[in-house]
Every structure is written in structure tokens, then in C-alpha cells.
Amino acid sequence: MRYPKLRELKEAIKCIFTKPATTKYPFGPAKIHPRYRGKPEFQDECLGCEACKEVCPSGAIEVVDDVKNKKRKLIRRFDMCITCGECERICTCKEGVKMVPEFAFAVFKKEDLTDIIERDLIVCENCGKVIATKKHILWLMENLKEKGASYLPFVIMSLKEIGIYEKVEKKTTLDKRQALFSILCPRCRHKIFLYDAL
Numbered sequence: 001m002r003y004p005k006l007r008e009l010k011e012a013i014k015c016i017f018t019k020p021a022t023t024k025y026p027f028g029p030a031k032i033h034p035r036y037r038g039k040p041e042f043q044d045e046c047l048g049c050e051a052c053k054e055v056c057p058s059g060a061i062e063v064v065d066d067v068k069n070k071k072r073k074l075i076r077r078f079d080m081c082i083t084c085g086e087c088e089r090i091c092t093c094k095e096g097v098k099m100v101p102e103f104a105f106a107v108f109k110k111e112d113l114t115d116i117i118e119r120d121l122i123v124c125e126n127c128g129k130v131i132a133t134k135k136h137i138l139w140l141m142e143n144l145k146e147k148g149a150s151y152l153p154f155v156i157m158s159l160k161e162i163g164i165y166e167k168v169e170k171k172t173t174l175d176k177r178q179a180l181f182s183i184l185c186p187r188c189r190h191k192i193f194l195y196d197a198l
């Protein structure tokens, strides 16, 4: 019984002269491990493809499409996020979302618990249905390189982007064949090709 008591006393004296193992947070900065997985944040590189919404286990990501103004909003709700990191892991472009080493989620208003980004939408010029975001299509075009040219809507969108297609469109009157060179959803394109073949 004597020896353990002496050992504890020695340990107590040693602790007086050593630095505390804990930090003074919140009175001082918290020490965070470099690989700490904190808050997920949208980055400028985000394509707005909504793939992360599909895998989010807690439904923390909402996608709101404004077809009239051709805008898509991606809203991340931190009050629902469980910081699992799935959105970062499956991100289409690998740079669209990053888990930043931040853990303080406390706010006074619930509305402040959101991260919102906006992207331009491409809609079908015939039926008005959403096709994808402009950034997503341009990213596909860039990554597919010459193979991207086999998909007509990509080519038309790229021509419109650099202003060439607009000039052609103004000089001529639109007929049925020219409708082939519009940005169309797969359903409308299928219909036009079918009618054209008849």
C-alpha cells in the first residue's frame, strides 16, 4: 500500500512543473489536427451538378431551380449536416466542396446556418426543362476534349458562349432544320430527329 501512494505523490509534483495537456479554449485558440474534418464549404470550382445532394445522408443539401431566371441555388444547412464528408468524397470535379477545419456552428439566427451558391442554368429552348448548369456543361466539354464534339448540345453551347452562334442566328430565319441547332433536352431532340426522318 505504501509504494503506490509515493508514486502518485511523485506524479503530482511532476505535474506542477509541466505544461497542461489541455488548451485554454474558448479563451485562447483551439489546436486543431491538420486532418480534422470540420465544416463543409462550397468552393468557386463547384459545378452545381447536385451529385452531392444525392449522397448526403442527412438531406442537408437543397437544390432550388429558378427556371424563369435560369438560376440554380445550392443550399447547405449546417443544422442538418453531420460532417460525414461524403459530399467532398464524391464531388464530381473533386474541388467543389472542402471540409474546412472549423467546428464552431453556434449562431444566434437559424438563417445563418446556411452556405449558398448560385449557378447559371441551361434550359431546353423548346420545352423549358432544366438540362444542367452552364458551368457543368463547360466542364464536361473541357474534360471530354474532342469526344465532347460528338454531343451536339455541348458544341452549340460552346459556340453561343463565344458569340459565334448568335451571329448566325440573327442573319437567317429559323426553320425546322435550324431547330436542330438549338439547345434542347434529350426528349425534344429525339422528337425533332424523329420528325426530320419522317
Ligand code: SF4
Residues within 6 Å of the ligand: 040, 055, 056, 057, 058, 059, 060, 061, 076, 080, 081, 082, 083, 084, 085, 086, 087, 088
Ligand atoms: S458533410 Fe455529410 S451531412 Fe454534411 S452536407 Fe456533406 S454529405 Fe451532407
Ligand code: SF4
Residues within 6 Å of the ligand: 045, 046, 047, 048, 049, 050, 051, 052, 053, 074, 087, 090, 091, 092, 093, 094, 095, 096, 097
Ligand atoms: S461540383 Fe461537387 S460540390 Fe458542386 S454540386 Fe457537384 S458534387 Fe456538389
